[in-house]
Amino acid sequence: MLKRIYIDNYKSLVNFEVSLNEINLFLGVNGAGKSAVFEMLRKVKCLVAGDSKVIELFSFENCTRWQSSLLQTIELDIEGNGGAYQYKLTIEHDEKREKARVIDERLHFNNKPLLVFEGGNAQLYRDNHSKGPKYPFDWSRSVLASILPRSDNTTLTWFKEWMDHLVVIQIIPSLMIQDSPKEETQPSDYFENFVSWYRQVSQDQGLAFKLMTELKEILPGFEYFKFERTGEKHRLLKAYFNSEGKNASVGYSFGELSDGQRMLITLYSLLHSFCSDTKLPYTLCLDEPENFLALPEIQPWLVSLYDHCMDGDVQALLISHHPELINYLLASPVGYWFEQQSNRPTRVRSISADNEDALAVSELVARGWLNE
Amino acid sequence: MSNYSMVIVLCEDRQHEIFMRTFLVSRGVHTRRIRVNIAPKGRGAAEQHIRTQYPKEVKIYRNKCNHLNIALAVMIDADMRRVADRLDELDASLTNSELDRRRPNERIGVFVPKRNIETWIHYLMGEIVDEITAYSKLEKQSECKPRVIELAQKCNQPLDQEAPPSLHAACTELVRII
Numbered sequence: 001m002l003k004r005i006y007i008d009n010y011k012s013l014v015n016f017e018v019s020l021n022e023i024n025l026f027l028g029v030n031g032a033g034k035s036a037v038f039e040m041l042r043k044v045k046c047l048v049a050g051d052s053k054v055i056e057l058f059s060f061e062n063c064t065r066w067q068s069s070l071l072q073t074i075e076l077d078i079e080g081n082g083g084a085y086q087y088k089l090t091i092e093h094d095e096k097r098e099k100a101r102v103i104d105e106r107l108h109f110n111n112k113p114l115l116v117f118e119g120g121n122a123q124l125y126r127d128n129h130s131k132g133p134k135y136p137f138d139w140s141r142s143v144l145a146s147i148l149p150r151s152d153n154t155t156l157t158w159f160k161e162w163m164d165h166l167v168v169i170q171i172i173p174s175l176m177i178q179d180s181p182k183e184e185t186q187p188s189d190y191f192e193n194f195v196s197w198y199r200q201v202s203q204d205q206g207l208a209f210k211l212m213t214e215l216k217e218i219l220p221g222f223e224y225f226k227f228e229r230t231g232e233k234h235r236l237l238k239a240y241f242n243s244e245g246k247n248a249s250v251g252y253s254f255g256e257l258s259d260g261q262r263m264l265i266t267l268y269s270l271l272h273s274f275c276s277d278t279k280l281p282y283t284l285c286l287d288e289p290e291n292f293l294a295l296p297e298i299q300p301w302l303v304s305l306y307d308h309c310m311d312g313d314v315q316a317l318l319i320s321h322h323p324e325l326i327n328y329l330l331a332s333p334v335g336y337w338f339e340q341q342s343n344r345p346t347r348v349r350s351i352s353a354d355n356e357d358a359l360a361v362s363e364l365v366a367r368g369w370l371n372e
Numbered sequence: 373m374s375n376y377s378m379v380i381v382l383c384e385d386r387q388h389e390i391f392m393r394t395f396l397v398s399r400g401v402h403t404r405r406i407r408v409n410i411a412p413k414g415r416g417a418a419e420q421h422i423r424t425q426y427p428k429e430v431k432i433y434r435n436k437c438n439h440l441n442i443a444l445a446v447m448i449d450a451d452m453r454r455v456a457d458r459l460d461e462l463d464a465s466l467t468n469s470e471l472d473r474r475r476p477n478e479r480i481g482v483f484v485p486k487r488n489i490e491t492w493i494h495y496l497m498g499e500i501v502d503e504i505t506a507y508s509k510l511e512k513q514s515e516c517k518p519r520v521i522e523l524a525q526k527c528n529q530p531l532d533q534e535a536p537p538s539l540h541a542a543c544t545e546l547v548r549i550i
Contacts, residue, residue, distance in 0.1 A: 217404060300404045303393070310514040331410040332386050361412050 004077035011036040014345035023309040028338030033346030042168040050145030060093040083110040101139035114156040126152040170287035173262035178255035263292040275313040285317040298324040323362030330361040383447040384418035398524030427469035443479040443549045450486035481545040486538035
């Protein structure tokens, strides 16, 4: 579970620090820095996965404008694998040459090093914390991305696996591509690749059956999903709905469904897929997951997510402005209020909501009285 | 339990919600047919929330119950009061809102754990309890679920004599909604 995030010199995040619970709700006015936290998590995940070079992810333009520092830092504390991980990454920008490089990357487990990259040299440590190989490494990439699993580096590679289980998405149904060229294991930033991702996860027939059973309760008339071949490798996802008085079901391609229907399918797919790995629970960062949902659909999904989080199946970081999420979740101390004044750093504080007026928390937020 | 189209759960806090929701689901209410109205967190806010929301929810229930199969389940801690006092307070809140007191045939169950919900939970976990002691909150609120499910599964049977009197009283309330 992600326990702490520290970010320095990224947009409005300066010496920014937040400690996290099983479920977390980020609240605040527009432009306060909530999504910037998610962006930074996504960048680090991409870098550690080896999907991109530093310069493709970190731009000088994203350094805090009112500062002159060329260093950007992110630290993550993760609890898991029977201990505590600390990951630190520092990027140095060269404004004139429009370049960026990793100048410091280190991973510790229970305060003992697993990886130290500094001065262009990577020093690895084995599971028993004895020194492993030391070698010069490319400044433009994460050392972690290059490390393959071995019998003596299981503690380090657990962290890489955890990074794979960090999912940062903002779901936009209208961007989803209904034709899948191949299976994909990771959701893309806006879940454009939902169909390709679902193509992969639905190979677990038990999971697909459970999902379809639940969707039958949610989507009136829904019966099942089916992939149709549209090319040698291409598949089209179709949802079949029953027709009253007729035996045959009617199929609709995924793109023909409404935004709300696609959102519901996506949210419940995420729950079923990402809450089933109890060995290494996922950390799910969702930006405004309630978008496009009809009002009666929000609380049932949220309650289900809440239960999974409390049972330790998954960790959730949510950004939302919706009263349904605010009022339900903030009956527990899981809220964080983000605030930022023009050209000043983002400040975050835990919402204690010592609310003697019995006013709904969403109403306090709407009136600007949360801090009064 | 009836095939409800909606059960409204009006409760003070998360532990109440988890208890009530787990119980109702165990008794056959679909999770999608439960709507939670939970008090905002804060000193004194929970009790006030119940007192202000209860008349509103009862009024809505009475407007809808003839054509919709609905129920209202309310949970409020007795704290240092008597269970009967809490029920009287809620009845008084109806009278103050110019509503009739709760009628015997209405599917409105008011559950009043004394001293509070932790008393019931500690009892269900096998402890000998009284209704004066303030028992500790669970580290993980969901830990109560297996015990609540057990309670739901055998709730047609008489409770042990050692069960807290407020839990005995809750059984008579349960008859209203199941």
